[in-house]
Amino acid sequence: MHSKLLTGLAAAAMLFGATLSAQAQDALARAKAAGVLKVGTETAFAPFDFIDAGTHAGLNVDVFDEIGKELGVKIEWITLDWAGVLPGLEAGHFDMVAGPATITAARLEKYRFTTPIAESTVAILKSAKDTEITKPEDIAGKAVGAGHSSSQLDQLKAFSATLPSPVDVREYTSNNEAYADLAAGRIVGVANSFPNIAYVAQQRPNVFAVVEPPFGEKTYFGYPGLKDADHASLMDAIDEALMKMKGDGRLDALQMKWFGVTFETPDAVTDPSI
Structure with a gap:
């Protein structure tokens, strides 16, 4: 009985020591x-x-x-x-x-x-067929999307406040959803980092184009x-x-x-x- 007790205590001590070691890492x-x-x-x-x-x-x-x-x-x-x-x-x-x-x-x-x-400086992606938006300021009063909880969304809202007419800001769970709405004509632009939208436009040049220059602060x-x-x-x-x-x-x-x-x-x- 004494031997079994000692064995049990030793096993418990080893387990406790292993737990402390894992916590120490x-x-x-x-x-x-x-x-x-x-x-x-x-x-x-x-x-x-x-x-x-x-x-x-x-x-x-x-x-x-x-x-x-x-x-x-x-x-x-x-x-x-x-x-x-x-x-x-x-x-x-x-x-x-x-x-x-x-x-x-x-x-x-x-x-x-x-x-x-x-x-990660922010710019606007537009439809390749759009001839009205030639500079970032041209999105005034228009519907533009950006990703929910993103820095790009915050910068779009800040830029909107500087324009004569506020942007109709649309929030999206994912950028892919925003790009789909842009391709379908439900919005006129998507605000995202320049590297992201440059890649998207490069992949689908007949559908999308980048509005230059970027409008955001260099980030x-x-x-x-x-x-x-x-x-x-x-x-x-x-x-x-x-x-x-x-x-x-x-x-x-x-x-x-x-x-x-x-x-x-x-x-x-x-x-x-x-």
């Missing part, structure tokens, strides 16, 4: 121990993240493949609508967000961002993670991997692959323009 250590980095994103944000013939594709997929190699982990994707991505990060459903997200002052208060991976895309001490070493490691990719030309090559251009981006954004 930070996010990077846990990811490396599991061999998996969980990344949240949406798949309606081409060319960063989208579904191509049933396959998850885009710049983010390629970039995180490289990050996975640098960290020695596999990438596990968790996909959901954009409105649920950042709340999912806060709830601990994944380790970080691929998004990407425009780096804004408000977001920097809540999240830690990686080094920028592309420019940048980065990958957000949590700011707490538990995630500090993980974000450090991801930043190190991205800076290595910037230095050896891998990021430029992926930008050229997905956008047809490369972007000059700062090492960090500490004082966003919005």
